Amino acid sequence: MKNFYILLLLSYVSGILAQSSEMETKNIAHAEMKSASALINLAVNPNTLNYDITYHKLEFTVDPAVYFITGKVTTTYTALANINTITFDLANELLVSSVKKNGVSLSFIRNTNNELIITLPSTQTTGTSNTLEIMYSGAPPVNGFNAFTIQTRGNGSKTLYTLSEPFGARDWWPCKQDLNDKVNSIDVYITAPSQYISVSNGIEPASPVINGANKTTHFHHGYPIPAYLICMAVTDYTVYNQQAGLNTAASPYYPIINYIYPENYNTTLQTQLAETPQILNLYETLVGPYPFRNEKYGHAQFGWGGGMEHTTVSFMVGFGRSLIAHEMAHQWFGDKITCGTWKDIWLNEGITEYMSGMVVEKFDGNPSFTSWKSSKINSVTSQANGNLYLTDAQSTDVNRIFSSRLTYNKGAMVTNMIRLKMGDTNFFQALKNYLNDPALAYGYAITPQFQAHLEAVSGLSFTEFFNDWVYNQGYPTYTVMAQNWGAGQAKITINQTQSDPSVSYFEMPVPVQLMGSNGQTFDALLDNTTNGQEFIVSVPFSVTGVLFDPNKNIISKNNTSTLGTDTFELAKAIEIYPNPVSNELHIQMPSDITVLKITILNDLGQKVLGSKALDFTVSSLSSGVHFAQIETSEGTYYKKFIKK
Structure with missing residues (x-):
């Protein structure tokens, strides 16, 4: 009894943790949706597609107490066509x-499309490079995009931060916002x-330089980066340093730099951040080296309600483990490969999820982990439909793009099912190969x-897996049925129905215990590739029970698994005739069994007929294998028959 209560308590705690994790996922999705909501419908500017940026030198002068920016941006680029x-x-x-x-000095004009158009002194030919210097200043637009924000915290301190995903960089510096162009450094x-x-x-690279009342801090980033991941934050931070790595030749230490609001810097926060190097080390073990090891990883607190995976420094509203883990994983999946x-x-x-x-x-x-997956499955199956890969129309709907149910939770569980299908060794090797593919990396x-x-x-x-699940x-x-099948063997029969007609059958490895x-x-x-498929497995004991997917590895719902002597005696007692059949099909049941519903399924598990009656006219069915799904007061049973 004591063990029962311990198990009950563990189950309760796991459930609470899973609910908490699921709420954090919704918050992450909501924050990322909000950061893109006002910008998502902006098309890529076709006027910026004729050149490739290779380098930016960005010089900003700001004051968190004043909503204003003065900047000088020096850009080196290569022409992709002859341009004037x-x-x-x-x-x-x-x-x-x-x-x-x-x-x-060069001449330039502005237009109503938020463009700066510069006239070159002569035609620049394809493949040649130039460097331009742009001086500018002003108060960035206040338009709900939150690309450039100044806030006053509860203690009166001023904070300035940027948040450019996906097309907000132009609000605070002259750039090329094409998501398909990463700046080399x-x-x-x-x-x-x-x-x-x-x-x-x-x-x-060097200590900040003091010049009178001001201080200039220089940052160098030597990896390809899109404009929306370039960031800036300025306030009275407390700096808390950590390190990750294993201090080996293969895994030397590298810095973790955390920029914390001083009023939040306490032992509780340090305890939360203590998991940061552990998670980094775990990710390196699973999918390969942290992509920006030569520089740093870190966090900077900001005032947005979530997180943002700026390369090498995630901007964070708080430091819950789920948020730390999610934004950190983006350094591989989102920042290294976008x-x-x-x-x-x-x-x-x-x-990432x-x-x-x-x-x-x-x-x-x-x-x-099983509770975590169960919460994801419950979210995904709360509705009967929903594709993972977006349609053209969905790709401009910010609510659909950042759907916690589909993009995050279904995406996470589809990734889990890929792992199940491949096995751990192949799965993690495939992720490493993907991240290190020279055509894709950075x-x-x-x-x-x-x-x-x-x-x-x-x-x-x-191909079939992605057609079904992506x-x-x-x-x-x-519906899984099992029975002892001679000495040291069991027979397992698997049937399946689908919640949406877009998939005829989910071919999947099915875990059974x-x-x-x-x-x-x-x-x-x-x-499992077909309906009614039977498997004979060697088992070193007499089977007394069966569980379907005990570790919650498959997106599914309302599953049943049955085993027992009485069950199989009943299964044997159910007769279906004639078999094969041309016109009239009859089902004979024991008199003490209540039939709730009978459904005729084709060999793909799709419903073709249904009734509570025990007699069917099946002349309209196509020739081939079919199943009678018989739902009774004692359980659900399947009988196979052939339609001539």
Whole structure:
């Protein structure tokens, strides 16, 4: 009895933790949705597609007490066509005072499309490079985008931060907002009143320089980065240093730098942050080295309600483990490799959410991980439909792009099912190969490229799997029946129905656990490809119980699993005739059994007829294998028949 209450308590605690984790996922999704909501419908500017930026030197002068920015942006670019002008994205509210090339002023114009159009002194030919210097200043637009924000905290301290995802960078500096162009490297110089600490991407090559009442802090980031991940924050931070790595030749230490509001810096926060290096080390073990090891990882507190995975420094509203794990995982899936289109957003968010689930698995153990997966499954199956890969129409709907149910939770569980299908060794090797693919690393990827890496490592075809789980909709409901089948064997029969007609059958490895009377268990992973499929497995004990998917590895709902002498005696007592049948099908049941419903299914598990009657006219059915799904007061049974 004592053990029962302990198990009950553990189950209760795991459930509470799963609910908490699910709420954090919704909060993360909501925050990321809000950061993109006002911007998502902005098209890529076609006037910026004729050049490739290779370098930015960004010099900003700001004061958290004043809503204003003064900047000088020096940009090196390569022409992708013969050009006489070059266009940058820049909010009209920001005033450009000069544009120069090699110290010589160039003419420029502004238009109503938030563009800066610069006339070059001569035609720049394809493949040649130029460097331009743009001086500007002004109050960034206040438009709900939150790209440039000044806030007053509860203690009166001023905070300045930026949040540019996906098209907000132009609100505070002249840039190219094309999501398909990553800048090879950047240098950021932030000049602010000397009492403040400034934050940006990368490392500080030297100590800040004091000049009167101001201080200039230099950051260098030497990895490709899109405009929306370039960031700045300035306030009276307390700096809390940590380190990650294993102090080995293969895993040397590298810095973790946390920028914390001083009023929040306490032992509780330090305890929360203590897991940061542990999670980094875990991720490195699972999917390979932290992508920006030569620089840093870190966090900076800001006032937005969630987090933002700026490269090398995640901006965070708080430090719950789920948020730390999610934003950190984005450094691999989102920052190192970015989804190539909004249709592929699950490559950023779904895989990242699953990475945070593996933190639960490794740190808290399998019962907690099972509860975590169960909460994801419950979310996904709360509705009968929903595709993972977005349609054209969905790719401009911010609510759908950042759907916690589909993009995050279904994406995470589809990733889990890929792991189930491949096995751990192949799964993690495929993730490593994907992240290290020279054609994708520090660039962009789309779903077929991810699929190709899964297939290359496993030798399996994922075409049907992706058709069912990524491109189409719904989930299966399983009925599993097992019985002892001679000495040392059991027979397991699997049937399936689907919640959405877009999928005819979910071909999946199905986990089944058989149990014996003395506490023995036997786990089988059955490759289920057709309805009514039977498996004979060797079991070293007499089977007394059966569980479907005990560790919650498959998206499914309302599953049943049955075993027992009485059950199988009843199954034998149910007769279906004639078989094969041409016109009239008859089902004979024991008189003491109540029939609730009978459904005729085709060989794909799709309903073709239904009734409570025991007699059917089946002349309209197509020829081939069918099943009678018989729901009774004693359980559900399946009988196979052939339609001539």
